[in-house]
Amino acid sequence: MSHETGIPPDDDLKARIADCKSSENVRVMKIKIENEQMIHQKSCGPVSDFSGDFSLLDSIVDDSSPCYLMLRTDISNNYGFEWILITYVPVSSKTREKMLYSSTKPAIKREFGGNQLKTEYFATEKSDLTYDSFVLSQDRSEKPFTEQEIELAKVKEQERQAMRGLGEKVKLSSNISFPPTEAACDAISDFKSETTNFAQFVINGADEVIDSVTSQSGVTLDGVDGLVPRDRATYNLYRVPASAADGFINDNPVIFLHGISSSGSVKEKMLFSSCKSTFLQLLASDVIGLAIDRKVEVDVNDDNITQEFLLSEVKVKQAEIKKKFEKPKAPGRQRTNPRA
Structure with a gap:
């Protein structure tokens, strides 16, 4: 597409x-x-x-x-x-x-x-x-x-x-995607070059485009929640600072956060759901080449996008490491009856 x-x-x-x-x-x-x-x-x-x-x-x-x-x-x-x-x-x-x-x-x-x-x-x-x-x-x-x-x-x-x-x-x-505006292109470019570490996008249904809402630098983990609105759906890109904690899945991991508002209209929810995959394809394309480490979908009315929540998404889970490297159990040997 x-x-x-x-x-x-x-x-x-x-x-x-x-x-x-x-x-x-x-x-x-x-x-x-x-x-x-x-x-x-x-x-x-x-x-x-x-x-x-x-x-x-x-x-x-x-x-x-x-x-x-x-x-x-x-x-x-x-x-x-x-x-x-x-x-x-x-x-x-x-x-x-x-x-x-x-x-x-x-x-x-x-x-x-x-x-x-x-x-x-x-x-x-x-x-x-x-x-x-x-x-x-x-x-x-x-x-x-x-x-x-x-x-x-x-x-x-x-x-x-x-x-x-x-x-x-x-x-x-077959093309159900909405095109990004020039402002959205600028926001994506700035985020890709690490000029900013937070970018937010909305779908303008009237003009059938994806537009930029805000693009900021220096956004901390506990500052993301205040930037995501509760009354409408948004796409958000956030780059977690490498200094925040150890054990990340990647240096400066990138989270794609799809915020869903329960108060939003059915049409809005359908638009954001339909356009998400093609928007992600654009971000990952050869032209942009933005690697996204985690894709998260949250109900902004019920879930707080806290520092702990974001860190839990980008940290390597110890249970996964243990499962990945755990040796499989050796097959048990059948014991013979010495009295036989």
Whole structure:
């Protein structure tokens, strides 16, 4: 399942995408994310053929700034020219930027439309933005760029058109996750980098997004309880200080705390329950890579999230250690009767 940020293209970008899909005047379009919107930053017309115009990309991108590049091929189908979506995210990019560009990509694909989006390509440095590097990354059967391959591709394309729309509908209908807002992305990034040790999130049902409530540093074990509200459900991330006690399951263990309020509506409970697994998948994905040591679900109206409770979750339980290393009993030997 995909996890989207909910960041839309602005009106100017929508208009430019609509124009370039049926035009030969644009070879490459550069798209950036700024102020919670996707915007058009630059476009270049064709200078040579498709392979030759890969050289345009080096002058368009910045060494340390991520962007999307829409690159037009010389192939056309019943809907117009086919395009390649290049996601350029330098290695030096911040975790938040990597997460943002990864999570926003489905939105630009949807805006451009699947009928003309031929393939995708991911680049992390300028040396990746060459025709040779692109060809090496693609399966031969999926990249018809020569004249003979183009003719064969036209036949195959007609067979694929009917399935593309259905495939997108199935994909979208199976996605029950709500996307994180940009504020939530910032909170996750700060928590991952250990700038903060507590982050709280809620589900905004009206906008269908996961939003950030608070993000704090220096939160102590006995301070968590006061940050979790009693009147609504929340997702909470808490990193336990390593100095708190010995015997942790990990250094600076991370707890995912799902607070459930008995006074909350049935709809709220269903939303939080349905979105939890996909939100956890996002946190554990390669883009973020946040290791969660314990996942806890508590009724905030009945249970106090005390220091003792939190420590009990992240300490190695002695009973488990004993059970893990306890030698199995040797099978008993049958004694014979000496009088027999």
